[in-house]
Each structure stands twice: as structure tokens, then as C-alpha cells.
Amino acid sequence: MGKGRAPCCAKVGLNRGSWTPEEDMRLIAYIQKFGHANWRALPKQAGLLRCGKSCRLRWINYLRPDLKRGNFTVEEEETLIKLHNMLGNKWSKIAACLPGRTDNEIKNVWNTHLKKRVAASAGEQKKGGAKGKKKTTCVDVPAPAPSPSPSSSTTTTTTTTTNCSSGESGEQSNSSKELEFELDKIEIPMLDLGFDLDMLLDTVTNTHCPAIPSAPTSPCSSASPPCVVDDGALLDLPEIDIVPELWSIMDGEGGAGACAETAQDNAAPCHGKGTEARAATADDDDGKEWWLEDLEKELGLWGPIEDYQHQQPDPQGCVDPLSASVDDPVSCYFQAGPARATSAVQGPEASAVLANIPMDL
DNA sequence: AAGGGCCTCAACCGCGATTCC
DNA sequence: CGGAATCGCGGTTGAGGCCCT
Numbered sequence: 001m002g003k004g005r006a007p008c009c010a011k012v013g014l015n016r017g018s019w020t021p022e023e024d025m026r027l028i029a030y031i032q033k034f035g036h037a038n039w040r041a042l043p044k045q046a047g048l049l050r051c052g053k054s055c056r057l058r059w060i061n062y063l064r065p066d067l068k069r070g071n072f073t074v075e076e077e078e079t080l081i082k083l084h085n086m087l088g089n090k091w092s093k094i095a096a097c098l099p100g101r102t103d104n105e106i107k108n109v110w111n112t113h114l115k116k117r118v119a120a121s122a123g124e125q126k127k128g129g130a131k132g133k134k135k136t137t138c139v140d141v142p143a144p145a146p147s148p149s150p151s152s153s154t155t156t157t158t159t160t161t162t163n164c165s166s167g168e169s170g171e172q173s174n175s176s177k178e179l180e181f182e183l184d185k186i187e188i189p190m191l192d193l194g195f196d197l198d199m200l201l202d203t204v205t206n207t208h209c210p211a212i213p214s215a216p217t218s219p220c221s222s223a224s225p226p227c228v229v230d231d232g233a234l235l236d237l238p239e240i241d242i243v244p245e246l247w248s249i250m251d252g253e254g255g256a257g258a259c260a261e262t263a264q265d266n267a268a269p270c271h272g273k274g275t276e277a278r279a280a281t282a283d284d285d286d287g288k289e290w291w292l293e294d295l296e297k298e299l300g301l302w303g304p305i306e307d308y309q310h311q312q313p314d315p316q317g318c319v320d321p322l323s324a325s326v327d328d329p330v331s332c333y334f335q336a337g338p339a340r341a342t343s344a345v346q347g348p349e350a351s352a353v354l355a356n357i358p359m360d361l
Numbered sequence: 362a363a364g365g366g367c368c369t370c371a372a373c374c375g376c377g378a379t380t381c382c
Numbered sequence: 383c384g385g386a387a388t389c390g391c392g393g394t395t396g397a398g399g400c401c402c403t
Binding site: 016017019053054057061062090104108109112128352 | 368371374
């Protein structure tokens with residue numbers, strides 16, 4: 001645990017609060033080009049007046065192209081309940097098992113909906129008499145994790161598995177057998193999720209969900225090619241000209257001067273442990289459509305999808321002269337969709353997508 | 362129609378874990 | 383090996399929207 005923690009963005013006068021479409025676009029464009037090998041250096045490189053943490057959060061929770069949007073399905077909710085039963089508040093682990101959902105989203109859904117629902121149903125079960133021993137201890141009543149699990153948070157991390165098993169709560173300390181044992185006890189009716197409990201187990205123990213169908217491939221997994229849009233063809237992102245004092249302040253405080261250059265130097269950003277995607281590489285056009293449409297709606301850019309579908313023959317993706325003029329990089333990007341936008345960004349018309357990013361960056 | 366309360370969710374904060382040098 | 387830098391996680395907050403009275 002480092003002692004020299006960098007100051008929060010608030011302390012150096014960076015932007016906070018809601019993201020503007022332009023900021024989103026900058027972030028997307030940058031990550032599409034260079035990945036996110038260094039979150040701390042990223043905002044400077046991308047010309048964003050945000051701290052790296054904020055950028056990371058925005059990308060992971062909102063801009064990532066492989067995100068699902070909209071309400072949780074019943075299946076997802078059931079899965080979430082089960083996983084929470086097993087893992088407690090390990091939102092990132094749970095998120096790994098719910099393709100397209102973020103830990104933040106899951107946390108919100110749990111806290112706002114499912115917790116109450118589960119508590120209510122648990123209460124009803126109690127009233128109606130605990131049916132069967134297996135439920136009384138395993139229903140979602142988060143219990144403090146007694147075990148000194150190395151990965152557990154010291155704050156209020158809870159787990160629900162402790163009552164059911166040996167007391168070893170950490171997901172990493174649980175053997176598959178133990179988890180299997182847990183799963184056997186879970187009473188929630190198993191829905192047809194397209195995967196079975198073994199898959200879930202695999203998921204839980206490996207913190208990712210290779211077995212779950214339709215899970216978006218993680219473009220940035222260590223097994224995947226590095227998130228370089230076009231290997232060897234990285235553009236030099238122009239230096240941004242925003243309040244240089246700010247960056248020097250940040251560099252000075254964080255001693256990140258050396259890091260500041262890393263993004264550009266990284267020919268293969270997002271390599272190694274990167275688990276967040278750059279842009280989805282899956283050829284899922286339907287997925288792109290909803291992703292695009294939803295994101296456009298979010299950013300107030302949405303128009304009938306047909307409008308640009310007709311124009312898509314243009315390989316650059318920046319096409320529709322009416323609703324997606326190249327003067328509007330945000331619109332252009334979202335109309336192009338994640339994968340398409342990738343090529344759009346790197347193509348000759350990259351300047352269109354990055355129009356608002358100073359080209360001398 | 363207006364006001365107030367409730368709910369949702371994006372974003373922030375702080376800290377532990379991990380990696381780098 | 384130890385310290386620094388960075389990442390990632392989980393808890394919390396607050397603005398905005400929705401619903402009820």
C-alpha cells in the first residue's frame with residue numbers, strides 16, 4: 001500500500017461531476033487509439049481535465065462498448081441473488097459473472113431493489129416457518145466476514161457464505177467443492193440462464209465467466225491481442241494545450257512526470273492485466289446497435305438507426321451528412337458503433353472523430 | 362398544478378492490493 | 383527488499399427524476 005498517494009482531482013482543480021459528451025468523446029477516442037495502460041497519465045494525454053480515476057470509472061461504468069444497458073432481466077436478477085448469496089458484496093466478482101454489467105450497476109441494483117426483495121422474501125419464509133434447514137442460514141443476510149481473508153475489505157465487507165460453510169468466506173479461499181456445497185443449498189429456483197451451476201462455479205473461482213454464453217469477449221484480456229487499434233500504426237496523439245499549470249501541478253504532486261509519457265510510448269497499451277475492454281471486438285452487430293442507440297440516447301444524439309444504417313457502406317463510419325456530420329465527432333462515433341468506430345478513429349478521417357481534440361496533441 | 366418526499370444511479374472517496382523501480 | 387506509484391474495489395453521496403398527495 002503506497003504511502004505517496006496522489007491527490008484527488010478535487011485538489012488540483014480538475015473537473016468533477018457529470019461528464020459532458022465532449023469529455024466522453026475524448027475519452028472514447030483516446031482509449032480506442034491507445035488503450036488505457038496508465039489511467040493516471042490518460043487524462044493528460046487525452047486532454048481531459050479529469051483525474052485518471054474519474055476517467056477509469058467513466059469508462060468502466062458507462063462508456064465501455066460491451067456494456068448492457070437497461071433494466072436487469074429476471075434471469076440476471078436471479079443470478080445476482082445467487083451470486084450475492086455466495087460471494088457477499090464482492091461486486092466486481094459478481095459483475096464478472098454478469099456480462100455487460102458493471103460492479104457499480106450491480107451494487108446499485110442490489111441496494112435499491114434486490115436487497116429489499118430478498119429480505120422481504122426471507123422474512124416471509126421465516127414467518128411461514130423455515131422450510132428445511134438449508135435455508136435458514138443461507139438466505140441473504142450478510143454476515144460480517146469472520147475470516148481474515150486477505151482480499152476482504154476492512155471496512156464493511158460482508159459475506160453471506162459464512163453461515164453455510166466452514167467460515168472461510170473469501171471467494172479465493174473457497175474451494176470449488178465448498179462453493180458447490182453452497183450452491184446446493186441455494187434455494188432460489190434455477191432459471192434457464194443458458195449456463196449451469198458448474199459454470200457459475202467456474203466463474204466464481206476464476207473471477208471471470210468464460211463459460212457464460214454471450215459473454216462479451218474481453219478485448220483486453222491477457223490472452224487477447226493488445227488493444228492497439230492498428231498495430232504499428234499508432235498515431236501521435238497531439239499534446240493538449242489545456243492549462244498546462246494543472247498538469248504540472250499534478251505531475252509535481254504525484255511525481256508522475258515519467259508516467260505522463262507512458263501512454264504515448266506504449267505501443268501496446270492495455271496489455272497484460274487489463275481487464276476492461278477498449279472497444280468490443282466481437283462482431284456483434286446487434287450488440288453494436290443497442291449499444292450505439294442507447295449511448296446516443298444518453299448523450300442526446302440519438303436518431304433513427306436507419307438513418308445511418310443506410311450510410312454504413314462508407315468504411316469510415318463517419319457518414320451521415322445529416323445526422324452524423326463529421327463536424328460532430330461524438331455523433332459520428334456513436335453512429336459508427338464500437339468496432340466500427342475503431343476503424344473510424346484510425347482512418348484517414350480520424351480527425352473527424354477527433355475533431356475536437358487538438359491535433360497537435 | 363404545485364410541493365414534498367422518495368428513488369435511482371452516476372460519480373466520488375478512501376483504502377487495500379498489486380506492480381514497479 | 384522497501385518504498386512509491388498505480389490500480390481496483392466497496393461504501394457513500396448527492397443531483398435529478400419520478401411519484402404521490
